[in-house]
Amino acid sequence: MAKFRKFLLLVSFTAMAGSACSQKEIAQDDTPTPPNPPANCSPLETRQANAPDQKPAFAGQTRACAITTQTGISVTVLTKGLEKPWAVEPLPDGSLLVTEKPGRLRIVSATGALGQPISGVPAVDARGQGGLLDVALSPGFSSDNTIFWSFSEPRSGGNATSVARGVLSSDRKSLSDVRVIFRAMPTYNGTMHYGSRLEFGPDGMLYVTLGERSDLQIRPQAQHMNSHMGKVVRITPDGTAPADNPFNGQAGSLPEIWTTGHRNVQASAFDSNGKFWVVEMGPQGGDELNLIQKGKNYGWPLVTYGEEYSGQPVPNSVTAKEGFEQPVYYWDPVIAPSGAQFYTGSAFSEWRGNLFVGGMKDRVLVRLRIENDKVTGEEHLLKDRGQRIRDVRQGADGSLYVVTDQSNGELWKISPQR
C-alpha cells in the first residue's frame, strides 16, 4: 500500500508538470475511484471518429487528456539498414537483440554496431504479416543464455504462430538446442494476424498473444475453446500447460488458453504490480488496451468498438455485453499498436508507471498515463521522425529502445537531453 501511495504521488507530480488536468487529479489522490477526464481536459485525439455513434462504456474510456513530457528527449539512431525489424530486446551487457521479419536474428552493440545474422533460426513464412516476430530472454538468461522467439511457422497446408527456444552460443554467433515448444492450432492457409508478443510473468510462465488470422471464415475461432486463434496462452518454459490454467482439464478446451476473444495482439507488457496488459489491433476505430485477467473473454468478434476496414459494421457485433470484458481504453481512429513497455527507469522520472506503445498508423510513440487501472492522459511522441514504430523496450540504463517498421528500419535509443 505504501508503494501504491508513492506511485500516486509520483503521477500527481507528473500531472502537475505536464497536464492541464492537474488540479482535478491532485484533488482525487485520496479517493479510491478512478479519475474521469476533468471538464477542462483537452483530449489529445480531436479527429472525426470512424464510428461516431458508438459511446464509451464509462467516462475516460477513449480520448484521454493530452499530456506533455517536460524532460527534453534525445533520440540517437543506433543503427539503420534493418529489414522490417519486429522486436528489440535489451541484453544485460547493454547490447540489443533484434529480430528482422524475413527471418534474421541479430545483435546490435550498445554503440550501434550491427552484427551478422545468428545461425540456427528455423525457417519462417515471411509472406504478408508473417515472419520472425518477437524475442524474449529466459528469466535465467544470465546463466542459461536461453532465448525464446515467436514466428509464423511454415507447415503442411499453411502456417501458424509457433514459439521456439534455443541457447545462444558464447560467441553469440549461433543457437543450439533449438526446439519448438508451442504450436498454435489450427494450421491455416493465410498471411495475416499472427499476434505474437512473448512476456514472462512474475510467475515464471510465458504468456503468448495469438491473433485470429483475420479472415471471416476463421475469425469466429477467437471465441472457440478448441482453437488457439485469438487467445492469450500461458505456458511453462518447456511449452506445457500449467495445471492452474483456467481451462486445463475442461473437455473441449485447449489447456494453454488463458484468455479468449482477442483480434490481433502485437503489444503486451507486465506492470510493476505484476498485472498483464495487452494492446490489441482492433477493427477500424477499435484498437484496445486490455487488462488481462485469468479466464476472461475480451469479446472479439462479438463485442467490439469500431467497424470493418471496408466501412461496414462488424457483423452481428455490439459494443458491450454481459460476460465480456470492456477494454480499459480504446482508440477511434486507431493507432495500430505494436510493442509495449511500462516505464520503470530513473532517466525520465516523470514517465514512471507510464505505458509506452508503438504506433504504426500515425508513426508515433504513444505514452499513456494510467491511474487506478484507467487511462488519464495520452501523448504522442516522435511524430516528427515519420516512422512506423514496431517495438519499444526499456534498457537497464532507463533509456527506451525503439525499432521502426521500415524496409530500411532503424533502432533508436531515447534518453534525456543533456
Ligand SMILES: [Ca+2]
Ligand atoms: Ca475486446
